[in-house]
Amino acid sequence: MTRTVYVNGEYLPETEAKVSIFDRGFLMADAVYEVTSVLDGKLIDFDGHAVRLKRSLDELDMAAPCTKDELLEIHRKLVEVNGIVEGLVYLQVSRGSDGDRDFVFPDPETTKPTIVLFTQNKPGLANSPAAQKGISVIAIPDIRWHRRDIKTTQLLYPSMGKMMAKKAGADDAWLIEDGYVTEGTSNNAYFVKDGKIVTRPLSNDILHGITRKAVMRMAEEAQMEIVERLFTIDEAKEADEAFVTSASAFVMPVVSIDGVQLGDGTPGRIAKRLREIYLEESLQAAI
Structure with a gap:
């Protein structure tokens, strides 16, 4: 068609x-x-x-x-x-x-x-098989320009990052600058430790995600604790669970970072709950 x-x-x-x-x-x-x-x-x-x-x-x-x-x-x-x-x-x-x-x-x-x-x-977008099993990510250097808050079409390096992940047998990549995680190739990144959701604060270094904003509001309403700070990939590897957010993936659980399994290797409780809340509330507010 x-x-x-x-x-x-x-x-x-x-x-x-x-x-x-x-x-x-x-x-x-x-x-x-x-x-x-x-x-x-x-x-x-x-x-x-x-x-x-x-x-x-x-x-x-x-x-x-x-x-x-x-x-x-x-x-x-x-x-x-x-x-x-x-x-x-x-x-x-x-x-x-x-x-x-x-x-x-x-x-x-x-x-x-x-x-x-x-x-x-995209049939099945809401009930993505990837969301049921979680995705794996690898860490790569972040060598993009420094106005990542502007959603431009300068997507060559993010595309290269996804190809690096594919070559390594992973699903996606998290970008590292000055020792800290900035974001995913096309999403915002989070990890959960001892019940606290940790994510990088907004700045010119990351995209101001629309889904990020909605999910963080929903997490607060669900009385989940959120900490906005810089974090390293090693911290994320020691997390109980992790996830990413984007307009097309919603809330996507991450179950492996650089080959290190998070938790029991299945989508974590908080990521699954946030995905449920996001889909439910977003459908109610859709126009």
């Missing part, structure tokens, strides 16, 4: 969608993106993603291509026409192009940003 996608104001078959080869998203990775999950045909935490999109655009002095209400309408229409029950909506905004390659930003008065959206059908 050919998907319907959205490009610069038009709904098109994916086979007819085109973007200029001079677009700065293509040439310079001068673009930001968001991924919104769909469960039961509804958008999960759309408002959070819209707010973060605006922040990313503002940080890069990039114009918004449309209003929040217009963005919501586009999301809903793509979900409907593509028949998405469980899946994802990918959104990307680039600075566009004024017709040729240049390191200097084009004039925002004469250059419109490029906006692209498409859906991905």
Whole structure:
């Protein structure tokens, strides 16, 4: 089945969608993106993603291509026409192009940003087999740029990290900088020790995860203790359990770090409970 996608104001078959080869998203990775999950045909935490999109655009002095209400309408229409029950909506905004390659930003008065959206059908997203057994991660150096709080399309090293993990027989990688864990390749990282949830505090060093924010609120409401501080990979290896959060994985238990088994090697109690709470509350609030 050919998907319907959205490009610069038009709904098109994916086979007819085109973007200029001079677009700065293509040439310079001068673009930001968001991924919104769909469960039961509804958008999960759309408002959070819209707010973060605006922040990313503002940080890069990039114009918004449309209003929040217009963005919501586009999301809903793509979900409907593509028949998405469980899946994802990918959104990307680039600075566009004024017709040729240049390191200097084009004039925002004469250059419109490029906006692209498409859906991905992911049956079984909520009942992921990986969440039932947990995932394994390895540690790798974090050599990305230092504005990781902006959700840009500079994803080459995270992709390389996932390939390093695959080569090592693991599912993902946690990134290490100055001796401390920053985050996963595409998720925020946590471990649990003696009932306390430990995660790195927000800064320019990590993405300000929408799912992270929701899960931490839910954990507090469930009277779980959260400690935001720097932590080492060795601390995480000695944890009772660990997990990651992201818009597409929700709460994903981690059962092994660098080959070291956590607990009994199965998803931990806190990670499983937070996943249950997150899915239940998110479905109730979905739009």
